[in-house]
Amino acid sequence: MKHLVKRRKRWDTIFALAGLLALMLGVLTFAALFIDMALDGGARLSWDFFTSYPSRRAGQAGILSAWVGSTLVMLTTAFFAVPLGVAAGVYLEEYAPKNWVTDIIEINITNLAGVPSIVYGLLALGLFVYQFGFGQSILSAGLTLALLILPVVIVATREAIRSIPQVIREGSYALGATQWQTVRYHLLPYSSAGILTGVIIGMARAIGETAPIITIGALTFIAFLPPSPVQADPPFLSFEWLFSPFTVMPIQMFNWTSRPEAAFLTNAAAAGLVLVFMTLAMNGLAIWLRYRLRRTLKW
Amino acid sequence: MSAVPAQTTLIAASPRGARLARRRARVIRERLIEVVLFLAALVSVFTTVGIVYILVKESVAFFQHVPLVDFLTDTQWTPLFDDAHFGIMVLLSGTLTSSAVALCIAIPLGTIIAIYLSEFAPFRLREVAKPFLELLGGVPTIVYGYFALLFVTPLLQRIYPELPGFNLLSAGIVMGIMIIPYVSSISEDAMRAVPMSLREGSYALGATRFQTAIKVVVPAAFSGIASAYILGISRAVGETMILAIAAGMQPNLTFNPLEPAATITAYIVQVALGDLPHGSIGYQTIFAAGLTLMLFTLACNIAGHVLRKTFRESY
Numbered sequence: 001m002k003h004l005v006k007r008r009k010r011w012d013t014i015f016a017l018a019g020l021l022a023l024m025l026g027v028l029t030f031a032a033l034f035i036d037m038a039l040d041g042g043a044r045l046s047w048d049f050f051t052s053y054p055s056r057r058a059g060q061a062g063i064l065s066a067w068v069g070s071t072l073v074m075l076t077t078a079f080f081a082v083p084l085g086v087a088a089g090v091y092l093e094e095y096a097p098k099n100w101v102t103d104i105i106e107i108n109i110t111n112l113a114g115v116p117s118i119v120y121g122l123l124a125l126g127l128f129v130y131q132f133g134f135g136q137s138i139l140s141a142g143l144t145l146a147l148l149i150l151p152v153v154i155v156a157t158r159e160a161i162r163s164i165p166q167v168i169r170e171g172s173y174a175l176g177a178t179q180w181q182t183v184r185y186h187l188l189p190y191s192s193a194g195i196l197t198g199v200i201i202g203m204a205r206a207i208g209e210t211a212p213i214i215t216i217g218a219l220t221f222i223a224f225l226p227p228s229p230v231q232a233d234p235p236f237l238s239f240e241w242l243f244s245p246f247t248v249m250p251i252q253m254f255n256w257t258s259r260p261e262a263a264f265l266t267n268a269a270a271a272g273l274v275l276v277f278m279t280l281a282m283n284g285l286a287i288w289l290r291y292r293l294r295r296t297l298k299w
Numbered sequence: 300m301s302a303v304p305a306q307t308t309l310i311a312a313s314p315r316g317a318r319l320a321r322r323r324a325r326v327i328r329e330r331l332i333e334v335v336l337f338l339a340a341l342v343s344v345f346t347t348v349g350i351v352y353i354l355v356k357e358s359v360a361f362f363q364h365v366p367l368v369d370f371l372t373d374t375q376w377t378p379l380f381d382d383a384h385f386g387i388m389v390l391l392s393g394t395l396t397s398s399a400v401a402l403c404i405a406i407p408l409g410t411i412i413a414i415y416l417s418e419f420a421p422f423r424l425r426e427v428a429k430p431f432l433e434l435l436g437g438v439p440t441i442v443y444g445y446f447a448l449l450f451v452t453p454l455l456q457r458i459y460p461e462l463p464g465f466n467l468l469s470a471g472i473v474m475g476i477m478i479i480p481y482v483s484s485i486s487e488d489a490m491r492a493v494p495m496s497l498r499e500g501s502y503a504l505g506a507t508r509f510q511t512a513i514k515v516v517v518p519a520a521f522s523g524i525a526s527a528y529i530l531g532i533s534r535a536v537g538e539t540m541i542l543a544i545a546a547g548m549q550p551n552l553t554f555n556p557l558e559p560a561a562t563i564t565a566y567i568v569q570v571a572l573g574d575l576p577h578g579s580i581g582y583q584t585i586f587a588a589g590l591t592l593m594l595f596t597l598a599c600n601i602a603g604h605v606l607r608k609t610f611r612e613s614y
Contacts, residue, residue: 003561008417008507008509009507011507011509011510012419012508014417014511015411015414015419015508015509015512016415016573018411018415019411019412019414019415019416019419021410022411022412022413022415023412023415023416023428025408025476026412026431026432026435026476026479026480027431028410029435029476030431030434030435030438032446032450033438033442033443033446033450036446036449036450037442037445037446040449052468055506060557080462082426082554083339084342084444085339086341087335087339088339088340088342088343089335090336091333091336091339091340092340093335094396095333095336095337095408096340102405104344105340105341105343107346108343108344108347109343109595110347111347111348111600113342114533114595114596114599114600115350115537116529116533116536116537116538116539116564116592116593116596117355117536117537117595118539118564118567118568118592119350119354119589119592119593120350121567121571122353122354122567122585122586122589123346123349123353123354124349125571126354126356126357126586127349127353127354130577137411147346147428149345150342150346152345154343163413178325178329180328180329180330199377199581201596202436202438205437206434207439208437208438208439208440208441209439209440210439210441210539210540211440211442211539211540211543211564211567211568213569214568214572215567215568215571215604216587217571228495250439250441250540251526253442253445254439254441254444254540254543256442257441257445257544258544268445269449272441272445275441275442276439276442279437280434280437280438282433282437283433283434283437284591287430287433287434
């Protein structure tokens with residue numbers, strides 16, 4: 001009997017060790033990935049790397065057009081995805097009646113989250129690039145990524161709004177507020193941190209997304225910047241940049257990775273390092289926000 | 300003519316009329332806002348409709364050139380050659396082989412991590428491990444591709460020197476590691492949702508932690524675990540950049556992970572990188588390939604839905 005118990009207990013220990021080992025494998029892979037890239041590309045990281053255009057000479061090449069392009073595409077993505085996603089989330093959580101239309105929308109959002117990102121690229125190629133005639137522009141890329149992260153923003157908004165207790169709504173209605181006033185002055189402010197977390201996670205995903213942007217045909221060799229959004233003479237703001245050709249960080253990295261020369265691989269590693277830093281910083285921010293939220297928010 | 304505006308101002312000036320007008324304006328505004336929000340929610344439906352419309356439209360044009368039977372049975376994929384063959388089997392074999400390798404890594408490891416974090420790990424470790432796994436899932440796939448090509452492949456070549464520089468094995472392994480967080484996080488959530496009373500009952504009968512985890516918690520959470528697996532499969536099938544970088548872009552009908560081969564996704568990338576004119580047969584092939592991919596993931600989603608329905612446990 002004692003022997004049997006001991007044997008059973010031994011399995012507990014063995015499994016706990018296996019679990020720890022599997023977890024360690026994840027940690028080790030991540031460490032290997034990071035160290036490998038830091039060793040390969042760390043030396044290339046300098047001020048010049050951020051302020052130079054890509055070049056045929058690997059030693060002089062930089063990521064200026066890539067990070068500017070990424071920033072502009074992200075701005076466009078956020079501009080479309082945040083209002084649309086939040087509005088859709090509010091509708092589904094607060095307004096939607098229980099009927100087949102709502103069911104279809106909900107099932108649809110679940111399914112969209114599972115569609116491979118390259119399929120969004122095909123949608124963008126057929127629809128934005130050719131049907132709407134936006135061309136291979138920042139606008140096409142921004143719209144594509146906005147559609148891609150829309151489910152993330154919607155789900156985050158819904159969860160944040162759902163966690164607000166019913167008494168808040170009842171209190172607001174009791175004071176004579178309309179439904180929109182309740183949403184605008186109570187539900188949205190209280191859920192803003194949760195929504196922000198979702199938006200950051202979505203943007204972190206969008207910034208590393210390569211396949212859909214390659215599919216719409218973004219150029220890999222861009223040695224110029226899109227027209228500046230701020231102009232010297234009235235009306236001061238220009239939206240020409242929306243229709244400009246562009247490149248983004250992951251595409252620049254892909255371009256360097258697919259070259260045979262070792263010097264370009266070094267550049268790829270450096271670009272990858274920047275990219276990993278950006279996504280880690282964004283994801284880290286989201287995790288910290290959520291952690292803080294959980295500690296400070298007690299209904 | 301002049302009496303009409305005078306009358307309206309009269310109504311508006313009276314307190315009751317003003318309240319009524321304000322109220323009507325408010326009702327209209329509320330309705331308008333609801334309609335705007337509803338339209339925003341409909342965008343996701345339009346996205347799906349758009350995807351299906353574009354894929355089907357271009358694929359119909361494609362299948363007017365290429366009979367469906369050839370598409371499904373031909374054993375060559377050479378759409379850009381003079382002697383063009385369109386056998387999707389070739390690309391599908393690459394996709395299936397690399398996905399199989401990835402799932403061989405992701406499903407066992409993801410499940411073990413999930414069981415460990417949910418049933419064995421101390422609270423503090425779990426609090427640290429969960430966000431860390433999330434970070435691992437957030438690394439851009441292009442970076443994983445670089446890692447597969449320039450770190451994992453050379454490592455494997457040291458063990459097996461005949462391994463070519465591009466191969467499905469290293470791409471699949473790295474893809475598997477990338478998928479682990481998806482599998483483990485959803486499975487863990489499902490296991491944590493199993494009520495404590497079930498575990499307590501099991502412990503009361505004298506079961507150990509391991510027995511409880513394997514014989515009580517996992518079966519009870521199976522519908523959630525199954526959807527985690529399904530999500531993992533659709534991630535693997537749709538993954539693009541790791542394969543485009545590390546597995547090569549040469550179409551190759553093979554189920555041997557040690558060989559290089561193009562997948563459906565890698566082919567789309569390859570065509571998009573080139574300069575194919577809009578409306579040409581080469582341009583249409585990527586939509587036919589995309590439709591195949593879409594149908595495959597749709598089948599996965601439906602299978603997941605059925606699994607969830609069949610194995611759902613209610614307490």
